[in-house]
Amino acid sequence: MSELSPEKAIEIIGARVHNLQNVSVTIPLHQWTALAGVSGSGKSSLAFDTLHAESQRRYFETLSTSARSLIDQMERPDVDRIDNLPATIAIGLRNQPRFGNTTLAQTAELDEIIIRLLIDSGELQCPQCRIGVRPQYLADALQKISLFPEGMRFQVCIPVNVKVKKADQLQAALQEEKTFWENEGFHRFLDFSGKTSKSKKTASFLVIVDRLKSEETKNSRTAESVEQALSSGQGRCLILAEEAISGSPYRIPIADERDREWHGYFFSSEPECPKCGTIYPELEPQLFRSTSPVGACSECSGRGIKVTNKLNALCEKCEGSSLSEVARLASFLPTESTTDSILTYAEIQQFTLQELNENLNRLDSLNSVTSQSLQTLLRKRIDLLLELGLGSLQLKRLTRTLSQGEFQRVVLMSALNNDFVNTLYLFDEPTNGLHPADRLPVVKFLRQLVVEGNTVLTIEHHSDILAKADSVIELGPAAGKEGGTITYQGTVEPYLQQLKKEFQEKVDSNNSDLSNDQPDLLQLTDIHCHNLKGIDVQFPLKRLTVVTGVCGSGKSSLVCDTLYPVLTQKIADRGDQKEAIPFENDPFSPAGTVSSIKGADTIDECVLMNETQLTKSSRSTPATYLKVFDDIRKLFAETVDAQARGYTPSRFSFNSSRGGRCSHCEGLGFIEMDMQFLANLTLPCPECHGTRFQPETLKVSYRNRNIHDVLSMTADEAFAFFRNHQSILRKLQLLRDVGLGYLTLGQSTATLSRGESQRLKLASYLNATSGLHQLFLFDEPASGLHPRDIETLLQSLKRLVEQGHTVIVIEHDARIIQSADWVIDLRIDSERGESSFVYSGSPSGLRDCTKSLTSRYLDHL
Incomplete structure (x- = not known):
């Protein structure tokens, strides 16, 4: 790539943040540049911890002295110089919430606009008299x-x-x-x-x-x-x-x-019913908050559910909305030509995004300046969501029930809904979780940002998206200390040719075919769940099956919402599993139903490999989850210094109040500051400076490294450091086997992506020798992985099959699809809202299926 003049590029000189090895690089302004490289190679360090961190620091420098006095001084990233740096907007890869009742309308920030419209141009309705009530x-x-x-x-x-x-x-x-x-x-x-x-x-x-x-x-x-x-x-x-x-x-x-x-x-002047004289609360935002006394349903106290016979059931009074009847009946003002209100809040929540778009003309009579402005904002957001292919989703749909691809597109819409220019947009895998056919609208939006005069920098691994960028920068060659250097910078085509040549042979060698094999089958008939209506499916046992299809086609409904709860209940009823994993009774997202399930008799346990068990505590780390930290603490307690001080292994725990952790941050290493007008700031603890421990604890060392130094190591670095301790090495090798050698031992599992969380749970099962036949369910474990990392993950999945287990994976990645033993491809009829099978069979036959959108992308890396 020819050298860019400083006036036309962001120039980074000598970046040394985290594992960056004194990196100097230029990023063209008003172009789209893609950052590639294996996990842990330094992509996020360059984009977010260097460029975005420096932009934030410069912004805070512009604040008044009194404003800056309220927060600690922001540290300057370890970089010699950054020239021509525009203001930045960083859109990281957000973890999808797994709990709570936040709806799509709230996540997409549509709900707030609708509520403001109601307050400006709406009225309450008396539930008894059905008469409009407003001051x-x-x-x-x-x-x-x-x-x-x-x-x-x-x-x-x-x-x-x-x-x-x-x-x-x-x-x-x-x-x-x-x-x-x-x-x-x-x-x-x-x-x-x-x-x-x-x-x-x-x-x-x-x-x-x-x-x-x-x-x-x-x-x-x-x-x-x-x-x-x-x-x-x-x-x-x-x-x-x-x-x-x-x-x-x-x-x-x-x-x-x-x-x-x-x-x-x-x-x-009060919201009083003219017929029965009842005075209602003011039409205000608190009326639409289930956490507010005036807005919460009186029957379920704003929970949306009631416990009946020890099971959760939707509240009949509020129908699961958690809101009072007054809030649900709030409506827009009628026109002079009708005595009926235009729309109630409850009716709007029932709409899909497409239906809401079709009904917006019913609000045309709202002609105040405020309502017109809000309608324009609402239409813009809805148009973006429709262009991203989300028109079939209901506004009341719970965010935690969305597929990963659907959730990421909602997050992306929020970032794109502005009119900034001369801004540097930083995206962390904007197409994460999307089927190749669903990525095209995202590409369009990214390109539009550039056309409008902005600069776009994306962390990306998919070849079809890399091909749309103007240039690519690869960091590597490996993770951790072996990464952090520029291994390629230039146009996209030579880079993609290099990748294709490197991995095509591996894909060919991994191809499987069951044409001459007759494995036992797990069969489910008459499945009903969300948009799956009366379909049958079969999975070969003790094989690797991939379930694929466009976003919203029912993959998660089939695997996570039907197969997992039905099979788990079947095993539990059989009574030969000591610790059957119960699925949560969730009335907002009820489990799917089947008429029959056959072939489950040989399965001893069903394991859903998701991140819920990892993210319950911010104190959980890879080291504590795999219990390697127990061995490390014992090793430190056996040192001469520790024994002389009378320290036991608990002294080196950051979770124990009786240990040697910092009392100010309670072993977290950080504190959160409420910024009020900005997002909360996470700052290093002023007492322990991020080390988690008391100074006396840090004086104990093993091979000249204290306990904080060890927690700061990646799994790869720790593997070399503890080379003489087999019990530690065995557990660290598990992380390396699933491509997580780049994770630091003390990193909170709450910060892991969905794919990383699944691979961490996978690591804990790789060396299990229980003798059970386990069925493992994965939901896009290759999320966020470079092609080199996917090869490592694929070998781990096959290792489970070799151990006699069954593996079912929801995935879009072409390499994993072609390496599977069996492929199930789903599609959705957008008009009828029903899913159906496009293909079920060996990977080799998928290429010949003309109805399959997936077959068109099998050559993409």
Whole structure:
């Protein structure tokens, strides 16, 4: 690649962050550059910990002295110089939430816009009377009167309610109340039979302030009379009209003393139902929060579920929404041509994104400046989500039930929904979890950012995406200390040719075919789950099966939501598994059902390889999860210094309060600062400076390294350091076998990606010798891996099969698909919203399946 002039490129000189080896590199401005390399080679260190960190530091330098005094000084990245660095926006690879009831609408930030629209141009509805309820003021009353036909008579009144404890006191109380109003200068009254209670302990009447004709509405008398009624009636006023005006939700028939029918239009400065008189809470954001007393469903206290017979069930009152009925019935204001509200909040939540887009024209009557601005913002977000292929998703869909690809596209939309220019966008695997056919819209958006005058830097491994970039930078050649150097910088085509030549032979050698083999089968019939409706499937046992297909085609529904809970329950009912893994009873995402399951008798255990068990505690690390840290702590406790001080292995634990951990951060090594106006800052602990331990504990060393130094090592580095300790080496080798040798031993498992979490759990099973026939389920374990890392993962999967286990993998990667024993390819009918099988068989036959979108991408690395 020809050298770029400093004016046209970001110039990094001497970057030494983490494992970067004094890297100097230029990144073209207003172009798309892809960063490639094996896991742990330094890609994130360069993009996020160098470029983005320096951009953040420069931003904080622009803050006032008083603002900067509230936070600790941000450290400058270890780099000699960075020239021509624009402002940065970093979009990291976010872990999908596995718990909680956050919806798609909330994650995509649509819900907040809809709520703001309701507050600006909406109203509440009385659940009992189904009448619109909202505060009404002088201007609202005058606007309604202006619609009266010419010459129509109307009366301006004050509604008065009287309540007594005993029925025999009612007449005296009424007379006393009327005397009060006569003393105030009002002498005309009208009994309000519509407000009289059958209990005879309450009664209502109207104080007539003025009688007018509609031709008089243009003079000041009307406004003065209405204002007087609102003032004397404590914000409440009733207009009686001879004729009903269409389009009003406040029409109440009232008969006077001559039995003439009048039509009442009620106005109150409080959200009061004009029919039953109930006063409701203000239309405000808290009304739509299930954590708020005014917004939470009274039946389930805002949880959305109720426990019945020790099982969770959807709350019948709120239908799982967790919101009060008042919140769910909040609606947009009606037009003058209809008495029905346009849309309720509950109806909108039932929409798919495509249906919401089709119904946006029903909000066209909202013509305030604020509502018009909010509608424009809402339409832009919906258009982006539709272009990313998410139109079939319901707004109320729980985020934790989305596929990984769907979730990543929602996150990506949030980043793309702005109009910045001259900005450096940093993306960490923007197409992670996407089928090749679903990546094209993402490519379009990335290219559009460049067209609009921005610079794009993506960490990427997929060859079809790399081919769309303007240039590529590869870091390597390996992970950890063996990485951190520039191994390639230039145009994309030569780089892809080099990769294809390197890996095509390996793919060919890994190809399998079951045409001459007859393994036992696991068969499920009549599957119903989400968009899977009545399909049958079979998996060969003690083989590697890959389930693939476009995003939303039902892969996770088949494997994680149906096969796992059904098979787990089958094993548990059989009673020969000591520790069957129970699936959680989740009414928001109920398990799929099958008519029958055959071939499960030989399976002893079903293991879902996901990250939920890893991310429950931020204290969990690769070293603690694989229990190698127990061996390391024992080794430190056996040193001369430790024995002289009387230290036991617990002294070197950062989880024990009785050990030698730092008391300020409780062994975490960091503290979080609430920035209020910005995202929380995570800063090194000011007491231990990120080491996790007390100074006395750090004085004990093994081969000149203290316990903090060891936790800072990668698994590869620790493998060389503990070369004489077989128990430690065996466990560290497990990490290396699944391609995780680049992970530091003390890294929180909460920071691992989904793919890394699955591979860490895989490592714990590789050397198991239980003699059981286990069925392992993986959900995209190759996520975020370079082709060289995928080869390592593939060997680990095959190792499980060689040990007599069954492996089923949800995956899009062409190398794993072609190396499988069996492939199941799914598709979805977007119009009917139903999934079906495109192909089921050996990988060699998939190429000839013309209906399969997957077959078109089998040559992609």
